[in-house]
Amino acid sequence: MGGLAAAAALSGCVGVEEQSTPTSSGNSDGSGGSGDSGGDTEATTEPSVDPGTAAAWYARSSAEGETLESVIEDFNSLSRHTLKGSDLSDLAKKTQSAIPAKQGPQIFEWAHDWVGDYYQRGFLSDQSGKLSVSMDTFTDAAAEAVQFDGATVGLPFAAETVSLLYNKELVDSPPKTVGEMVDVMERHHDPANGKYGLGYPLNPYFMSAWAQAFGGYYFDPSKDDMLGLANAPTVEGFNYIIDTFVPYMPKDTKYGPQAAAFSEGNAPFTINGPWYLGTAREKGIDVGVAELPTPDGGSPRPYTGISLWYFAKGMERSESAAAAGRSFAEWYVTNKEQLMANAETHGFIPVHTGLTGDADLPPAVRGFSQAVKQGVPMPTHPKMNQVWGPLGTAFGKALNSKQSVKDAMVQAEKDIRSNWK
Template sequence: MEKKTTSAIPAGQGAQTFEWAHDWVGDYFQRGFVVDQSDNLGVTLDSFTSAAAEAIQFEGNIVGLPHAAETVTLIYNTDMVDEAPKTVADMVSMMKEHHDPSNGTYGLSYPFDPYYTSAWLQAFGGYYFDPDKEQMLGVNKKQTVRGLEFALENFKPYMPNDPKYEPQAAAFAAGNAAFAINGPWYLATLNEKGVNYEVTSLPSPDGGTVKPYTGITMWYFTKAMEESGADTAAARSFIEWYVTNEDHLLTLAKDQGVIPVLSSLVGSDELPSEVQTFSQTVKQGVPMPTHPKMNKVWPGMETALISAFNGDSTAKAALDQAAKTIRSNWE
C-alpha cells in the first residue's frame, strides 16, 4: 500500500481515498499526498471517540474519517487452554506445557514485528518515538532494551522459528498453538478455520504495564479529492456512509472483529464479546504518533527485531543499530 500510494498519488493516478491506519497522517500531509477536507465534511467529528477524532488530524487539518480502532491482544485456544493467564509467568507455564515443535505444536503464535511487540518494548518505561519528549527517539533507551529482552526471554522460546506474520499466524489458525497475540483482523481467519478460541487481555509483566500501540483505521482524503466531479462526490459519499452507518459497522464487528469508533456504538451490548475485549485493550494502549518522523521509525525497528529474534545480535546492539538507521533516514 505504501509503495502504491507514494507513487500513484503524486503522479495524479491515485484514487480519491484509501484505507490505512492513522500513523501516515503527518507524513502524507506534509508530502502533499493527502489534503484537508474540513470545509467539505457532511459528518461532525463529535460523532467519533475523541481518540479517533484526534488521530485523523494533523495541525488542525482533517485528512480523513475514522471507522475502527485496532491493537493486538491475547487469544487462546480453548481446546488446549482452560482459562486465560493473568500474568506473563502464568502464560509461560502454560506455553511450556503445549510447546512441542517436533510434533508440530507451539506455545505461542506471535508475529515479531514493531507493532505487535510494542506492548512489551513500552512496558517498562520505554518508547519508540515521542515528539513531546526532549529525546524524541527512544528505541534504544535502556527501558526499551529491557522490554525487548523481556519479550525474547518469555515468548521467543515457544514460537515457530520464523518471526514473520504468515508462519506465525498460520500456527494458531491451524489449531497448533495454545496462544496467539494478534489483532481483530485475525478473527475472521479463525472463524473460517473453525478454531475454538477466546479473546482476553494481555497478561501483566512483572514490574511493568503492558502498553501496546493502538491505531485508528481511516479512509484518507487524497489530493484527488480537491478536484470536483462525480468521482470525488462518490468517494465522499462512500466514506461518510462507511464511517457512520451503524448497521454496516455492527456487521463488520460481528463478521470481522472490527472495533467501532462511532460514539453511538462504543460500549454497545450489541457488539460481540471479543470486540468488547479488544476495546478494553485499546484503552490500555498508546496511540501511534502522527508526527511525520514516525513513518521512518518502522523499517529500522523491523530489521532490529528480526535480527534480535534470529540471534544475530543482542537486544541492545539491535536497537542501537535501529536508532542509527532511523536518524540517518530522518536526515
C-alpha cells in the first residue's frame, strides 16, 4: 500500500549534526538506557564501534517510496552509520524465506499485525536492552504494539486505518450516515460512461469496518473459539457490504481498479488509507478525509494498525550492523519535523506523544485520526495471520454468488482451524 508526495517535502527538515554521543547502542559502557521521551533522537554513533551498514526492507507505493529514499539519504549524510533501503513487492514472502535462511535485513517496515507470529517463529530480535528511546515517547497503543512476551521487537512511528476520502469538487461536505453517502453515490453512478459512486478495494482489512459494525468480529483471542467469521453479526456486516456498496463500484474489486476510479476523478468517494493520499493528490484530486459514516443500527469499527520498524533476526548477525539499524529506527521515530512532514504529505498519523493532539495535525490527517478512534487494533496473536487468506477467499466466493456469505464463512473457519493444527 502506500502512496504520496514528493521527497523534496522533507529536504531541510532534518537539522541533525554529526556527534559522537551514543544514541543507537545504549550508553557508552554498553549498558543501554532510556532516552528522553520528549526530544528527537539524533542520527549519531559511538566512536568506539564500527559504524556498520544495515539493510532496511519496506513495501511502499512510488511516492511514499521516493520520500523514504530521500529520508535514508538524509540519514546517511548525517550519520557515520549507513542504511541501504530496498523496496520489495512481496515483503511477506521475502521476509519469510530470507530470515530463516539467516539472510535478509536488519530492519523492515510493516504494520504491527506480524508481531506475534514473527516473534514466535524466531524472525525478530529483542532489542529492549539496547535502545535509547523510552516507550513513554509513544502512545500507549503504539508502545503496546511493538512489544510481545516482554520483548521489544521494533519502534513505532504512525497509526493507520481506512477512512472515507471524498473529492471536494464533487462533494460539498462529507456524509455523516451511510444513507447520505448512498444519495451522493446514486447521483454520480453512471458505469456506462465510466463513472461510479465509489472506489472501494474489497480485501479483509478494508472490509473490517462494516464486518465488525453490527457486533461481529474476525478474531478475538479472549474468546474460547477465537473466530467470529460465521457469527450472525459478522455475516450481517459482509452482506451489508455486498448490498450497500458493491452496486456503486467498478466490477473488478481489486485494489488497482478501485483506487483508480477515485484518483482519475471518476468517483466522489473512496474508502482507503493514508498511504493513498499522495496518489490521489498527484492526479490533481482535491481530497477531503472524514471518519467513516454510520450505518443504520451499527457503528463502523475498522481495524487499525501501527506502522513500525521491526528489528529482524539479522540484527544478531553483526553488532555494527545492528547499531546502524537501531540508529536509523530511533532517529526516524523521534524526529518531530520529519514525522510532521510525513503527516502533511502522506497522512501518517503520528504516535509520538508530542504530536498526537488533533490540533497539531493537518486537516486530512484529522479525518484518519478520527477513524482510528472508531476502530479496533489488529490482534498481534500469532494465529491471526492464518485468518486473512481464507477470509478473503470466502468473501470472493460469496461476492461471485458461488456460496452464501454464511456458508462461505463456515468453510473459511474450517480452513483456518485446519491451518492452525
